[in-house]
Amino acid sequence: MRTLIKLSWVELKLFVREPITVIFTLALPIIFLFVMGGVFGNEASTDDSGIIVFRGVGPLDYYIPAYFGLVMMAIGTVALPVHLAGYRERGVLRRLHASSISVWSVLGSQMVVSFVIAVLGSVLVFILGIIVYSPHIPQEIGLLVLAFLLGLVSFTALGFFLGAVLPSTRAAQGLGLILFFVMMILGGAGPPPEVLTGAMDIVGQITPLRHVIIILQDPWLGFGWNVQASLVVAGITVMAVLLSARFFRWE
Amino acid sequence: MTTQTGDVSIDEMTAVIEVERLRKTYGNTIAVADVSFQVNEGEIFGLLGPNGAGKTTSVECLQGLRHPDSGNLRVLGLDPKAEATTLRRRIGSQLQESALPDRIRVWEALDLFSSIVPDSPDWQILMEQWGLTEKRKASFSSLSGGQRQRLFVALALVNNPEVVFLDEMTTGLDPAARRVAWDLIRSIRDRGATVVLVTHFMDEAEKLCDRLAIVDRGKIVAMDTPQGLITEYASDVRVIFTTSREDISWLDEISNVKKVIRSGPRVEVEGSGPVLALVAASLVEHGITPADLRLVQPTLEDVFLRLTGQDIGG
Numbered sequence: 001m002r003t004l005i006k007l008s009w010v011e012l013k014l015f016v017r018e019p020i021t022v023i024f025t026l027a028l029p030i031i032f033l034f035v036m037g038g039v040f041g042n043e044a045s046t047d048d049s050g051i052i053v054f055r056g057v058g059p060l061d062y063y064i065p066a067y068f069g070l071v072m073m074a075i076g077t078v079a080l081p082v083h084l085a086g087y088r089e090r091g092v093l094r095r096l097h098a099s100s101i102s103v104w105s106v107l108g109s110q111m112v113v114s115f116v117i118a119v120l121g122s123v124l125v126f127i128l129g130i131i132v133y134s135p136h137i138p139q140e141i142g143l144l145v146l147a148f149l150l151g152l153v154s155f156t157a158l159g160f161f162l163g164a165v166l167p168s169t170r171a172a173q174g175l176g177l178i179l180f181f182v183m184m185i186l187g188g189a190g191p192p193p194e195v196l197t198g199a200m201d202i203v204g205q206i207t208p209l210r211h212v213i214i215i216l217q218d219p220w221l222g223f224g225w226n227v228q229a230s231l232v233v234a235g236i237t238v239m240a241v242l243l244s245a246r247f248f249r250w251e
Numbered sequence: 252m253t254t255q256t257g258d259v260s261i262d263e264m265t266a267v268i269e270v271e272r273l274r275k276t277y278g279n280t281i282a283v284a285d286v287s288f289q290v291n292e293g294e295i296f297g298l299l300g301p302n303g304a305g306k307t308t309s310v311e312c313l314q315g316l317r318h319p320d321s322g323n324l325r326v327l328g329l330d331p332k333a334e335a336t337t338l339r340r341r342i343g344s345q346l347q348e349s350a351l352p353d354r355i356r357v358w359e360a361l362d363l364f365s366s367i368v369p370d371s372p373d374w375q376i377l378m379e380q381w382g383l384t385e386k387r388k389a390s391f392s393s394l395s396g397g398q399r400q401r402l403f404v405a406l407a408l409v410n411n412p413e414v415v416f417l418d419e420m421t422t423g424l425d426p427a428a429r430r431v432a433w434d435l436i437r438s439i440r441d442r443g444a445t446v447v448l449v450t451h452f453m454d455e456a457e458k459l460c461d462r463l464a465i466v467d468r469g470k471i472v473a474m475d476t477p478q479g480l481i482t483e484y485a486s487d488v489r490v491i492f493t494t495s496r497e498d499i500s501w502l503d504e505i506s507n508v509k510k511v512i513r514s515g516p517r518v519e520v521e522g523s524g525p526v527l528a529l530v531a532a533s534l535v536e537h538g539i540t541p542a543d544l545r546l547v548q549p550t551l552e553d554v555f556l557r558l559t560g561q562d563i564g565g
Contacts, residue, residue: 002366002369003363003366003367006363006366007363010355010359010363013359014352014354017354017390091346091348091350092349092350092351092352094316094348094349095346095349095350095351095406097316098314098316098344098346099344099364099367099406099410100339100340101367250316
């Protein structure tokens with residue numbers, strides 16, 4: 001336990017000292033928030049052909065919870081895999097292993113750091129969104145917190161899995177960035193999902209982000225708890241945990 | 252700790268490491284073919300050999316970092332495979348090819364690693380001993396090769412280990428830093444720990460190890476004290492001098508002389524026993540009194556060359 005606490009604290013400091021990760025996970029969602037706010041404003045609307053977009057709510061009511069998901073997704077697709085694959089490639093994991101630091105301490109500390117970053121990133125998105133665009137405030141806080149935790153655990157598990165199977169920093173950066181942008185654009189954090197058609201929509205449906213966004217938005221907007229989406233997210237989480245356990249290697 | 256000589260039986264001492272018929276392969280590559288040895292409590296035991304001889308794989312198996320294909324291993328009475336976690340808390344290791352996060356600071360690493368074992372000793376003392384105090388706030392990536400090595404050794408000692416594995420620890424150190432490291436390794440031993448030293452430096456093995464095994468192509472080809480190895484495998488000394496005299500063929504006639512090599516004015520006489528005195532007397536008799544007559548003792552390098560047929564390349 002003492003090691004887990006120490007390691008978590010060290011990892012948090014290491015995160016802060018890595019400017020690229022800080023920008024990617026914390027600053028990028030805020031930049032997107034302002035771009036989307038600038039493009040769409042916060043009036044509920046239909047697109048040119050009359051389809052209801054943004055689930056019938058204001059664009060910013062849609063995007064603010066969606067960007068909570070985006071922060072988690074940045075952690076799970078890029079920050080964690082790059083960090084873990086780099087640790088393995090450079091022999092950091094080997095060093096920790098030889099000193100009997102357990103896999104639970106290593107992954108537990110990453111979980112703690114992911115949690116702190118996700119909360120920090122979401123709070124930043126929330127505060128700036130509220131100040132600038134005065135959108136709806138969350139309706140059902142308890143369910144929102146639950147959805148937040150479920151989404152975060154899911155993306156952290158995905159990050160562990162990618163970090164376990166990707167052999168190097170370079171591979172993790174390459175694949176992670178592709179996953180990040182595909183998921184962002186098709187998963188509901190880019191254009192409103194209603195305008196995606198055909199194959200784009202199908203790919204969007206199979207991204208974990210699409211479902212995480214829904215479970216975050218529903219309690220926020222007062223739609224209650226989305227059972228179907230939460231089951232999908234839970235399923236992804238279980239799969240990712242099992243695969244991480246199967247493929248985790250110290251070197 | 253009694254200095255062990257060839258005729259003291261190992262059974263009289265407490266073995267902290269026992270290796271019987273260790274074998275480890277990676278696909279078709281045989282890393283360790285068949286290795287057996289014991290390390291006694293409180294000694295500095297060396298594994299000396301060229302790169303790729305199987306030294307590192309052997310000690311990694313002993314630390315439970317790799318699992319051998321076959322063989323019996325015991326470290327501090329524990330099975331490194333089944334009881335790896337318990338074992339790792341009682342040993343210290345400085346590994347080859349390992350690293351710390353780039354931006355971790357020296358003091359943070361020491362603080363973190365000392366948190367693993369309850370009641371671990373004060374890491375500040377280690378930081379001081381290993382000359383890292385002035386670098387305490389430096390990040391790992393900013394350290395020189397030597398500073399990194401010293402940090403790794405300090406980390407290996409942070410849990411007050413009973414057995415310490417040092418794998419090529421002086422690689423990357425400048426000559427002065429190596430001398431300092433040797434003294435520190437002796438101090439680890441003097442504190443009561445057993446040291447297993449993997450090295451490809453002849454002088455290091457000869458000066459530091461109480462006993463050593465020469466490893467070549469996955470096998471131990473010889474094992475004894477450094478002096479014991481030299482006596483057994485390279486007993487011949489060389490007498491060297493220069494002379495302008497053309498005919499020195501009478502040197503071959505002297506008893507104990509085995510070989511005379513001449514290159515220009517330089518003469519090298521190989522032989523055994525009192526060959527120096529005999530050669531000196533004979534030279535004087537023939538009216539030659541070289542001012543540079545000297546005796547060169549065999550070293551571990553000669554043993555190594557003889558046993559493996561190759562230079563160690565380091």
